Amino acid sequence: MDAAEFRRRGKEMVDYVADYLENIEKRQVYPDVEPGYLRSLIPEEAPEEAESYEDVFKDIERVIMPGVTHWHSPYFYAYFPTANSFPAMLADMLCGAIGCIGFSWAASPACTELETVMLDWLGKMLKLPEDFLAGTEGRGGGVIQGTASEATLIALLAARSKIVKLIQADHPDRSETHIISKLVAYSSDQAHSSVERAGLIGGLRMKKIPTDNKFSVRGDALQKVLEEDRATGLIPFFFCATLGTTPSCAFDCVTELGPICNAEKIWMHIDAAYAGSAFICPEFRPLLNGIEFADSFNFNPHKWLLVNFDCSHSSYVISHLISLQHWQIPLGRRFRSLKIWFVFRMYGLKGLQHVGLAKEFESLVRADQRFEISADVVLGLVCFRLKGSNELNETLLKRINNARKIHLVPCQLAGKFVLRFAVCARTTESRHVQEAWCHISHLASELLQELPH
Ligand code: PLP
Numbered sequence: 001m002d003a004a005e006f007r008r009r010g011k012e013m014v015d016y017v018a019d020y021l022e023n024i025e026k027r028q029v030y031p032d033v034e035p036g037y038l039r040s041l042i043p044e045e046a047p048e049e050a051e052s053y054e055d056v057f058k059d060i061e062r063v064i065m066p067g068v069t070h071w072h073s074p075y076f077y078a079y080f081p082t083a084n085s086f087p088a089m090l091a092d093m094l095c096g097a098i099g100c101i102g103f104s105w106a107a108s109p110a111c112t113e114l115e116t117v118m119l120d121w122l123g124k125m126l127k128l129p130e131d132f133l134a135g136t137e138g139r140g141g142g143v144i145q146g147t148a149s150e151a152t153l154i155a156l157l158a159a160r161s162k163i164v165k166l167i168q169a170d171h172p173d174r175s176e177t178h179i180i181s182k183l184v185a186y187s188s189d190q191a192h193s194s195v196e197r198a199g200l201i202g203g204l205r206m207k208k209i210p211t212d213n214k215f216s217v218r219g220d221a222l223q224k225v226l227e228e229d230r231a232t233g234l235i236p237f238f239f240c241a242t243l244g245t246t247p248s249c250a251f252d253c254v255t256e257l258g259p260i261c262n263a264e265k266i267w268m269h270i271d272a273a274y275a276g277s278a279f280i281c282p283e284f285r286p287l288l289n290g291i292e293f294a295d296s297f298n299f300n301p302h303k304w305l306l307v308n309f310d311c312s313h314s315s316y317v318i319s320h321l322i323s324l325q326h327w328q329i330p331l332g333r334r335f336r337s338l339k340i341w342f343v344f345r346m347y348g349l350k351g352l353q354h355v356g357l358a359k360e361f362e363s364l365v366r367a368d369q370r371f372e373i374s375a376d377v378v379l380g381l382v383c384f385r386l387k388g389s390n391e392l393n394e395t396l397l398k399r400i401n402n403a404r405k406i407h408l409v410p411c412q413l414a415g416k417f418v419l420r421f422a423v424c425a426r427t428t429e430s431r432h433v434q435e436a437w438c439h440i441s442h443l444a445s446e447l448l449q450e451l452p453h
Contacts, residue, residue, distance in 0.1 A: 258293020
């Protein structure tokens with residue numbers, strides 16, 4: 001493909017993408033395929049001779065689209081959202097064209113510098129403490145990680161390194177291996193599985209702190225476990241607080257937990273993968289109170305801030321870190337900050353501050369006596385269930401997903417099987433939410449009528 005053909009094909013692809021997104025609600029949100037569907041549709045081996053672009057392009061609809069779960073459909077209510085917007089897609093195209101591997105300033109000055117400034121923009125939008133910003137006295141700052149999982153792992157490894165140095169400063173005779181064997185890290189029993197996985201990858205002991213009836217870790221619960229563990233000779237060194245848990249969007253009480261962590265010399269990392277974007281709204285910023293006690297903070301603009309995957313914001317109080325080169329696991333880094341730059345300039349802060357449809361869905365659920373709300377609705381997630389057994393709710397969810405009209409996933413809350421309704425797509429409107437509720441309510445009526453009276 002030469003530049004002339006690229007110009008033509010590029011315009012065709014832009015048309016295809018615009019058509020796809022404009023008409024996405026006409027596509028079935030969840031595909032009908034079975035595992036292994038794709039292998040039979042393409043050759044077993046790469047082609048010996050070059051094929052034409054037409055042949056490749058034709059296969060998008062034949063091979064790919066039948067197996068796509070349409071995350072940007074207004075009928076997609078599963079997991080948490082993943083963001084997208086046209087400015088971010090254009091920026092990604094430019095990123096591909098520049099194609100640098102920005103591992104150091106010299107490897108691509110614009111890549112390093114724009115990322116530093118964009119992370120400061122984000123930090124200021126969230127009103128992070130000055131220590132988390134690079135632009136002030138350069139004490140802190142952020143980088144873009146691929147995912148929240150990577151951010152947690154990096155924070156855990158940095159905390160491990162810090163505690164080993166701290167202990168060895170007082171006890172030079174104690175070996176690193178011996179110290180590490182005594183370390184213990186903590187998170188909420190509602191924390192995302194990536195937190196436990198960070199412990200497994202880091203080879204570190206990890207314990208879960210029980211949550212209260214709002215699914216939130218409180219100070220006394222952490223304090224109790226710390227005392228028990230210190231009494232047995234363990235060394236607590238890391239706590240991962242979650243703001244906006246995956247099952248129910250609960251918030252650990254960081255204003256209680258932070259002072260404990262600071263007093264006990266425990267690194268506090270805050271995982272706000274989903275909820276973090278909402279903190280740009282003044283009404284939700286109080287949910288981030290206590291950030292001043294944290295050593296590191298992460299959220300995913302790629303979930304909820306119109307910046308396409310992957311773009312995970314990670315900020316650190318740098319004085320705790322060993323070297324800037326160790327802010328991420330890979331050496332290479334894409335020019336991802338272009339997406340932030342394009343999106344924030346083209347929407348402005350005011351264009352990004354929108355939350356609301358979940359409250360509308362919550363009122364529909366509350367108005368139906370057959371259902372109950374299972375957790376406080378704070379942002380864009382509603383946890384709900386039919387009053388009744390777990391089996392009943394499992395059947396309802398199966399029927400909802402088998403009907404293929406909308407797509408939801410479940411969670412477990414205090415032993416109960418709960419349906420999660422996450423408002424995901426940028427294009428979701430009130431009419432889609434109303435339609436989704438009518439559909440759920442109709443399927444529930446059918447199911448309840450089948451039960452023996
Ligand atoms: N932490 C929380 C609270 C999440 O909700 C999620 C994903 O939804 C993650 C971490 C993992 O995110 P990532 O895919 O960016 O690693």
